[in-house]
Amino acid sequence: MRWVLPGLFLALSLNARAAESTLPELQLTYGVTWNSLILGEATITLGATGEPDCYRYESLTRPVGLVRMFYGKPRETSEFCIVAGRVVPKRFSFVNTKHEDQNFTLEFDPVAGRVRSSRGDVREIPSNAQDRFGLQQAVRLWVLEHAQMDDPGTVEFAMVDDDRIKVYRFAITAREEVEVAAGRFATLRVQRVDDPNKSITFWLSPARHYMPVKVEQVKDGKTDLRMELQ
Secondary structure (H helix, E strand, C coil): CCCCCHHHHHHHHHHHHHCCCCCCCEEEEEEEEECCEEEEEEEEEEEECCCCCEEEEEEEEEECCCHHHHHCCCEEEEEEEEECCEEEEEEEEEECCCCHHHCEEEEEECCCCEEEECCCCEEECCCCEEECCCHHHHHHHHHHHHCCCCCCCEEEEEEECCCCEEEEEEEEEEEEEEEECCEEEEEEEEEECCCCCEEEEEEEEHHHCCEEEEEEEEECCEEEEEEEEC
8 A cells, every 4th residue: 555722732742842762652553444445454553673762663454354355464664763853764664465576675874875675776865765654753753843833834755665756745734623433633634735636644643642543645636545543
C-alpha cells in the first residue's frame, strides 16, 4: 500500500518539545479501508532500538477474510535517529511474503547524502530526505515544533521510495475535533498541499502524543485509503 482546546494544546506541546530526543514507546491499532473495501487492521509501533536517540517505527497490516488471500500481510519498518530534533533515516524495509517481487530495503547514508537500494542502485539524496513511512514521524516532529503558531507555513520533505524521490509539502490547515472508533479527539489537521490531485491528511491528537487518530489518502477526488484509531 503504496490533530479545540488552546490550553491543552499548549501544555502538551511544551511537554512534547521538551522530550523530543526521547520519543515515547507506542503501540496503536487502526482499522483500514482501501478503495471502500474493509481491509482489516494495522498495528503501528514505535520503540527504541538500543542506540542513543534511535528508534524503530513499524506497521504490520493484517487483512481479514478473503482479502488476505490476494493482499498478504505487508510490513513496513523505518529505522531512524533524532538529531537536533529532526528525523535522520537509517534503514527502511518493505516485506510482504505474498508479493515478494515488491519487497525492498533502503540503506541511508546521510553524511554522504546517498541511499542504497536492495535492488542495486545508489542515489544521491537531499538533506531533507525521508523514507515513505518514517516521513510520518518527520512531519509529526515539525508539527510539535509549530503547534502554537497561527501560521507556521509549510514544510518540505523528499520522500525516498524504491524507484523515485518525490518532494512532499505539508501544512497545518485546521484545529478540529474528529470522532473515530477510539473516541472523540481534539486534533491538528495536517495535509499534503503540493499536489491538487493527490493528497494525504493526518489528524494528529495531543492526547495520543501527536500521533494520527485518522488518516485519509485521496487521489483524483476519491478516498482510496482511510485509517482510523481503534
